[in-house]
Amino acid sequence: MHWQTYFIEFSYLLASILFILGLKGLSHPETAKRGMHLAEFGMMMAIIGTLMHFEIVSYTWIIVGLLLGSTLGAAMGVWVPMTAMPQRTALSHAFGAFAAALVGIAEYYAYTHGFKPLVELGHLKMSAMGFEIMLGSLTTTGSLIAFGKLQGIVPGKPLVYRGQNIFNMLLLATTIGLFIYLIFVPTAVIPFYLMLTFAFVFGVLLVLPIGSADMPVVMSLLNSYAGLASAATGFVLSNNVLIIAGTLDGFSGFILSILMCRAMNRSMTNVLFGAFGSAATVAGVEGQQGEMREVGLEDVAVQLAYANQVVFVPGYGMATAQAQHVVRELGDTLEKRGVTVKYGIHPVAGRMPGHMNVLLAEANVPYSSLYELEQINPEFPTTDVVVVIGANDVVNPDARDNPNSPIAGMPILEVDHAKSVVVLKRGQGKGFSGLENPLFFKANTGMLYGDAKDSLTKLVGAVQHA
């Protein structure tokens, strides 16, 4: 072996260790920053090592690519607002998966066009390459659709048509069939490009029927696929650092998707093929009796000002209204009056795992005030006022009380146990899932209509004068 090879392998080993230490640091906010610096250093070492690779004959395109990519990445990193984090993450899943797919295609091209000896393209190599390309391509288009839905370019409602699941299954089966054929006949160029095309199309069809409210699961799943595509790239190139980093990413996404599914009491199959939130699934739960009680701003302000404990429950509505800073302002005002203020956060609130935590952290809410579902639920009976900001399904008591509800069994924040609930809502319409929420009709619930940010700003003023 050349000395370069030793250097490269050593830099990869170092990178692998630093990546693992970096992720280990994420187990606590205090150690997370240092962990990330280790991971960044590891990445830099791996890149420097790679530049020594003996196969490289020209650096022009490498340098142009690195410069262009770094500029794009830095610009994105600095300017993307925190509320747009789900979109950014979806886009980066697409980029990562696309890179993996491209590497696979380029390798295949190099073999079939005589740049690399065709005999080396064996069954094992083709299997790894097939996984890489299938996962890479379907994740690319799938993530782009997810991006479109989060950005509002593609309608967030599930797009469904008759025979959709059967058609998707057939398409997937055909793609896998082509893949198996390729393992036995790696030189079959036409099946290869057909497989590639079908995988791209399948990604689109996979995500289109999934509603916006299920995005946390989809995001985690796409994260997992993108990671596994990278790991498969590692198999193709016999590169251990790629396998390790890809697997860590893949498993992180996998664990997150299981957590998200559990937080909604749904199975993965149900999320992927259930087209949740479409009109058909919610028929039969209409006709909620009773009336919603509207409350005035002054009433709410007085309630808040003289409470002992107030819990804020944010949802996606807080993100769309950009209301996180005003929420903190209201919280601070209340704390100054001696009110205990806490924030209850449901695992699937928002559009990606941890979405609400990041927004509130951005608004300077200390993380010790953010409570998880299990921590905050026992506190509701002794809470005077709960303020629900743009959340709906995660506080829907039907999930607990009505076994026929489509969300039955989903763990909820039991805000209805609090002495009083104030719901900030834009209008009388239903939430994303299209479900009625009995919480809104309870005697101790008051509705405060209007833009969340606007209402909260007025509340801050009203509390100060109360």
Add this chain to the structure above:
Amino acid sequence: MNSEALTSPQTIIAALYVFVLAAFLGYQVISRVPPLLHTPLMSATNAISGISLVGSIVIAGSGHGTVATVLGFIAVVCSATNVVGGFVITDRMLRMFKRKEAPKK
């Protein structure tokens, strides 16, 4: 990283060992990440899996024809964007998570 490596079953078995052990390790490490940090976790793993940049660099530079070079170039741009963007954003997010400041009263 010699290119004929995968034709030998021993190499793929070694690679499978790495994969399985990394999976176990990943499970252990990642299940300890609190929900509080799930968004930074996602962007951090995203940046880390941008390590596919390593593969893209070799392809963009190895002169296996215009098509392979162009594909490699695009792959370099995509993964470099992820690496830099991912780490910058993770840092930015983590800087926001603050402990409660000392009681004011």
